[in-house]
Amino acid sequence: MATTDAQDGRRLTARGARTRAKIVTAAADLMYVQGVGATTLDDVLAASGVSKSQLYHHFEGKDALVRAVVDLVGERVLERERDALGRVSTIRGLRRWRDSLVRNNALRHGAYGCALGALAAAIADQDDLARKALSTLFVEWQALLTDVLHRLRDGGELPPSAPVERLATGLMGALQGGYLLAQTAHDVTPMATSLDMALAHLESLSAG
């Protein structure tokens, strides 16, 4: 990414792309920790070490920058999830996926929640373009889960009648709700519990 400019789609020089990436990375980090609303363009300037004219060369304003942050965070999360889920074909593999997400969230005692879910909560109702991009990213993430559940079905770990699309939605709901409860409690336990119920449900189907 970051080889074309968000503002007018023209190609960037290698140097322009590096500057743009520096801005978006700094903005993503700040928005993750401080929240989208509390992060100003001045914060981003200070954190990225980029000049104001460089920033405005790449981004018309905060909305444009937020949209670039959505793209970056979405790309990061989907890359992580493709790695984690791409070859999972057993419930045991799904448990390892759950363990890894819970372990990472425990390192910060639940704080900040899911990078993508937090962006969705912050901007879904404020910027419809950003909301649509987030919605597409969630669809892609859920498709990775749907693929896993198809492989579980093919391998006999789920019955042929298992509604894989809806189960993938339920898994994503359990994950996102778990992140939010853990963020509020500053304790990873409710996230682990929420995912465990979803996985127990998959197991109950396989035993049924």
Place this chain on the structure above:
Amino acid sequence: MATTDAQDGRRLTARGARTRAKIVTAAADLMYVQGVGATTLDDVLAASGVSKSQLYHHFEGKDALVRAVVDLVGERVLERERDALGRVSTIRGLRRWRDSLVRNNALRHGAYGCALGALAAAIADQDDLARKALSTLFVEWQALLTDVLHRLRDGGELPPSAPVERLATGLMGALQGGYLLAQTAHDVTPMATSLDMALAHLESLSAG
């Protein structure tokens, strides 16, 4: 509520309490629709018709006002949930609870999410006092679900071994995650699907 002042805990006159309630109600409505971050004290002044000196008489600043909004929204949500869940003792009753939440969320096509969950996502990592208040409110809400599940167990709709506390966490996770997915999709479907998986899991336990 609203008979003592948030700022110094002194008792308010009836008129002072009305002014304070007007400010908090206006702030809660604005923050629900615009988000916490995007709502300024000037917005609240304009929407409530209260003077700046009145506002600062009751609230030191935005943080104090946000905490009062958390109290108000928490009270509203818990009152609604006590009404909805207080006498539920069957899975069928739990389905009616689910139907009512989904129907209300469908009216706004998923927008804005859960009033309490949206506040949690916006401020849990920015204000630790507000986070603790939100965490307590979620614990109270979840206790209502735990009580329902106890009654299901007493009535034979859940087996004696059912881990009611953890199932209540799972239900709350499914609800909150469902709200967030619906908010992002501007479509209530993923919320309905997420809750349905949680309820199907309870039913699978009762059949087991």
